[in-house]
Amino acid sequence: xxxxxxxxxxxxxxxxxxxxxxxxxxxxxxxxxxxxxxxxxxxxxxxxxxxxxxxxxxxxxxxxxxxxxxxxxxxxxxxxxxxxxxxxxxxxxxxxxxxxxxxxxxxxxxxxxxxxxxxxxxxxxxxxxxxxxxxxxxxxxxxxxxxxxxxxxxxxxxxxxxxxxxxxxxxxxxxxxxxxxxxxxxxxxxxxxxxxxxxxxxxxxxxxxxxxxxxxxxxxxxxxxxxxxxxxxx
Amino acid sequence: xxxxxxxxxxxxxxxxxxxxxxxxxxxxxxxxxxxxxxxxxxxxxxxxxxxxxxxxxxxxxxxxxxxxxxxxxxxxxxxxxxxxxxxxxxxxxxxxxxxxxxxxxxxxxxxxxxxxxxxxxxxxxxxxxxxxxxxxxxxxxxxxxxxxxxxxxxxxxxxxxxxxxxxxxxxxxxxxxxxxxxxxxxxxxxxxxxxxxxxxxxxxxxxxxxxxxxxxxxxxxxxxxxxxxxxxxxxxxxxxxxxxxxxxxxxxxxxxxxxxxxxxxxxxxxxxxxxxxxxxxxxxxxxxxxxxxxxxxxxxxxxxxxxxxxxxxxxxxxxxxxxxxxxxxxxxxxxxxxxxxxxxxxxxxxxxxxxxxxxxxxxxxx
Numbered sequence: 001x002x003x004x005x006x007x008x009x010x011x012x013x014x015x016x017x018x019x020x021x022x023x024x025x026x027x028x029x030x031x032x033x034x035x036x037x038x039x040x041x042x043x044x045x046x047x048x049x050x051x052x053x054x055x056x057x058x059x060x061x062x063x064x065x066x067x068x069x070x071x072x073x074x075x076x077x078x079x080x081x082x083x084x085x086x087x088x089x090x091x092x093x094x095x096x097x098x099x100x101x102x103x104x105x106x107x108x109x110x111x112x113x114x115x116x117x118x119x120x121x122x123x124x125x126x127x128x129x130x131x132x133x134x135x136x137x138x139x140x141x142x143x144x145x146x147x148x149x150x151x152x153x154x155x156x157x158x159x160x161x162x163x164x165x166x167x168x169x170x171x172x173x174x175x176x177x178x179x180x181x182x183x184x185x186x187x188x189x190x191x192x193x194x195x196x197x198x199x200x201x202x203x204x205x206x207x208x209x210x211x212x213x214x215x216x217x218x219x220x221x222x223x224x225x226x227x228x229x230x231x232x233x234x
Numbered sequence: 235x236x237x238x239x240x241x242x243x244x245x246x247x248x249x250x251x252x253x254x255x256x257x258x259x260x261x262x263x264x265x266x267x268x269x270x271x272x273x274x275x276x277x278x279x280x281x282x283x284x285x286x287x288x289x290x291x292x293x294x295x296x297x298x299x300x301x302x303x304x305x306x307x308x309x310x311x312x313x314x315x316x317x318x319x320x321x322x323x324x325x326x327x328x329x330x331x332x333x334x335x336x337x338x339x340x341x342x343x344x345x346x347x348x349x350x351x352x353x354x355x356x357x358x359x360x361x362x363x364x365x366x367x368x369x370x371x372x373x374x375x376x377x378x379x380x381x382x383x384x385x386x387x388x389x390x391x392x393x394x395x396x397x398x399x400x401x402x403x404x405x406x407x408x409x410x411x412x413x414x415x416x417x418x419x420x421x422x423x424x425x426x427x428x429x430x431x432x433x434x435x436x437x438x439x440x441x442x443x444x445x446x447x448x449x450x451x452x453x454x455x456x457x458x459x460x461x462x463x464x465x466x467x468x469x470x471x472x473x474x475x476x477x478x479x480x481x482x483x484x485x486x487x488x489x490x491x492x493x494x495x496x497x498x499x500x501x502x503x504x505x506x507x508x509x510x511x512x513x514x515x516x517x518x519x520x521x522x523x524x525x526x527x528x529x530x531x532x533x534x535x536x537x538x539x540x541x542x543x544x545x546x547x548x549x550x551x552x553x554x555x556x557x558x559x560x561x562x563x564x565x566x567x568x569x570x571x572x573x574x575x576x577x578x579x580x581x582x583x584x585x586x587x588x589x590x591x592x593x594x595x596x597x598x599x600x
Binding site for chain 2: 057060061064067087091095101102103107109110114118119121166170176178
């Protein structure tokens with residue numbers, strides 16, 4: 001698959017500088033991430049691979065403002081979020097980051113459209129404009145005929161596409177994918193990855209994709225490996 | 235908030251258990267409240283009917299109408315106090331009332347009064363009386379003559395009067411002379427003199443200083459001059475029954491809060507994943523808590539409506555001896571109490587919601 005030359009924008013989507021994340025376990029310190037530095041360009045797709053417990057989810061969470069780093073500097077879209085409190089991080093995430101979760105986690109009693117518009121509404125951007133954008137996104141994702149369906153009326157692949165639409169709803173500069181194909185068979189997994197690449201590239205947006213499946217890395221511009229909380233040189 | 239209401243609309247079954255529990259609790263609160271109102275109003279009508287500013291008891295009465303004793307002379311002295319517009323005599327005797335054609339003797343509160351005041355018109359002529367409308371349910375008709383007490387003193391009923399009972403016994407209102415005749419014929423151990431009443435009903439002049447006038451009355455009589463509320467709560471048994479039922483109602487309100495707290499605590503546990511995702515995508519703690527409180531209050535309001543309808547139907551089914559009185563105040567109190575209990579119950583989940591890590595949406599930070 002394409003390994004297109006990365007267009008480097010003046011402001012990277014993500015800049016992690018010597019980021020550490022340490023958890024306290026009784027008297028002991030558990031280092032989940034140790035001095036990780038990573039830069040993702042504004043339209044780059046990076047695959048983050050590594051075994052379970054290697055720290056890739058921690059890194060993804062810190063890059064997305066879900067967790068605060070213990071040390072180091074985290075810049076997302078040029079904005080230093082290292083010292084943000086929870087309230088600031090919540091607002092930051094709502095405006096700047098899209099998430100696609102492993103378990104999809106759509107709101108079960110909302111239609112496909114509403115699962116998209118709810119993100120806009122929570123961030124103060126509801127109304128007819130949000131609805132139009134949700135419809136447009138669902139059309140682009142091939143779900144125009146499923147707008148009014150509830151999640152349990154959709155197939156696994158369709159649910160994943162709704163989740164991608166939800167992540168793109170607020171036009172974020174960075175989209176984070178956590179094992180987006182783990183619940184799908186390999187054929188559907190490839191289709192979803194193709195869709196992710198096309199949607200991300202089409203929007204000139206950056207993405208970090210955490211995956212166990214090395215076959216999916218071919219859809220990324222670059223692959224970064226992590227083990228024992230350390231990013232490995234590539 | 236919209237999300238919370240959509241869930242209620244689209245998944246009503248999810249809230250059926252708490253809704254049913256709350257409807258039953260609201261029904262219990264309203265039923266108990268209506269009994270409390272019924273008991274209270276049925277015990278105190280003979281006080282409220284006078285609408286007097288002060289109810290004056292003699293020195294050794296210890297706020298008991300039956301123990302109190304005031305004289306005509308005393309009444310006229312009261313009227314000379316600055317701030318007193320007029321003073322009227324009142325007394326009451328609890329005796330059986332034989333209604334023509336009825337095998338059972340009805341309980342009656344025979345009220346003797348000196349002059350018109352409040353809802354009472356001018357006293358009827360000797361040997362005639364105004365009967366509480368409750369007597370109609372017992373078979374009494376206008377124009378009939380009832381026999382009062384073991385001495386069977388006749389009183390012809392010439393009119394009806396509403397909400398005039400004393401200690402849940404139907405009021406029969408007569409003039410002072412008829413009342414003394416009834417009392418003295420039936421209670422020779424407690425003879426009332428020709429110029430005696432039990433308590434004085436005092437109306438203030440428009441310009442009266444209530445505190446100063448009350449103090450002057452108490453100084454003159456040596457007893458207590460109570461306002462209407464205190465006079466009602468001076469009736470034996472009234473404060474006890476009121477406090478008992480109020481305690482049960484508050485306990486039921488507490489159970490409402492517990493039920494709501496337990497239900498939404500369990501719901502919050504079930505929603506941890508969903509809340510984490512919503513937090514990750516930009517929902518604030520306030521938004522999530524507001525949604526939960528919205529659901530708790532909405533379920534509570536719907537429960538009050540259904541509970542109110544059931545309470546009304548139950549009121550139609552219970553026998554008339556059960557003193558049920560539905561009041562707007564009681565209904566509004568129940569509504570407010572249930573809503574407050576729902577809010578407090580919902581807030582129990584506040585800490586748990588705040589502690590949900592958005593990072594747990596992708597399995598980090600746990």
